[in-house]
Amino acid sequence: MKAIEINGNIKTYRRLPSTWEDDKGLHLNFTKVADPKAFGFYDVVTPSYDSHTQRLSAMFFDADKEIFTHTVEDIDFNAVTEIKDENDVVIETKPVYDIEALKKSKIQAIKTETGKLLQPTDWYVTRLAERAVEIPQDVSNDRLDIITKSNTFEAEITALTSYVEVLKYTHTFFPQDNLLGEPITE
Amino acid sequence: MALTKIKYGVLGTEFTTATAVAAADIDFSAAAVFNKTLTADTTFTFSNDGIGMVKDLVLTGAFVPTFPVGTKIINGAYDGTVSNFIQIAVVASGDYWLSISQAQ
Numbered sequence: 469m470k471a472i473e474i475n476g477n478i479k480t481y482r483r484l485p486s487t488w489e490d491d492k493g494l495h496l497n498f499t500k501v502a503d504p505k506a507f508g509f510y511d512v513v514t515p516s517y518d519s520h521t522q523r524l525s526a527m528f529f530d531a532d533k534e535i536f537t538h539t540v541e542d543i544d545f546n547a548v549t550e551i552k553d554e555n556d557v558v559i560e561t562k563p564v565y566d567i568e569a570l571k572k573s574k575i576q577a578i579k580t581e582t583g584k585l586l587q588p589t590d591w592y593v594t595r596l597a598e599r600a601v602e603i604p605q606d607v608s609n610d611r612l613d614i615i616t617k618s619n620t621f622e623a624e625i626t627a628l629t630s631y632v633e634v635l636k637y638t639h640t641f642f643p644q645d646n647l648l649g650e651p652i653t654e
Numbered sequence: 655m656a657l658t659k660i661k662y663g664v665l666g667t668e669f670t671t672a673t674a675v676a677a678a679d680i681d682f683s684a685a686a687v688f689n690k691t692l693t694a695d696t697t698f699t700f701s702n703d704g705i706g707m708v709k710d711l712v713l714t715g716a717f718v719p720t721f722p723v724g725t726k727i728i729n730g731a732y733d734g735t736v737s738n739f740i741q742i743a744v745v746a747s748g749d750y751w752l753s754i755s756q757a758q
Contacts, residue, residue: 487731487732489726493720494720494725494726494727495720496719496727496732497717497734498718500716500734502695
């Protein structure tokens, strides 16, 4: 990717444009230009970053490295929002990143997923209640496994103490087997 | 006898000849058709151009041709792998319209 700064605005291109017009004239076949830097086009370099805990700054031109890039900034999870009265006096502060709200949201998502996983076999439970037909043991085991895992996930989330931990928390009801498998041997 | 019709035979060389562009200047008074094979990125200039003039430029080469400020493309795109037929029309002072096409 290339970028150029024009009148203070940075414009990015997936590749050089086929024609380019500037104060030097109209350039055709511009994708073949030998030195794009001579026209103000420089590579765009996006640094790696943790999207959970960091964010990229606005793009800027790094003159030393001759690239367009971003700085990586850590998100301040302790930031607060100040609520002021008409005299501009702070009367209340609220965390920008509310850990309890995030926990609640994550737990709710897990409960929803649990419900969807149980739903296909709910009819066994209904049949048991209405007609006293036993639930097959394997179905019963599967449902218990889902519920147990759901409860475990919820407990794990509840026990977390930092916003970042909650943010990064992931869960899976059915872990994938090793996709690479065993090495093939004769 | 008075000449009442302008025939091709009486036209000047600027209307009837083709010439190679030696350096990078396209002299509108020199020929009707200009030929050039690019061997490097080339910045063309126009000279002796007048409003209403139309010249043909047959341009080849996988390099970057640059035309003077005030030039705009009205049709087509340059293809460095084949010969490009570029018509240059002077529609106003310093205002050049380019139409680019290739053999089908």
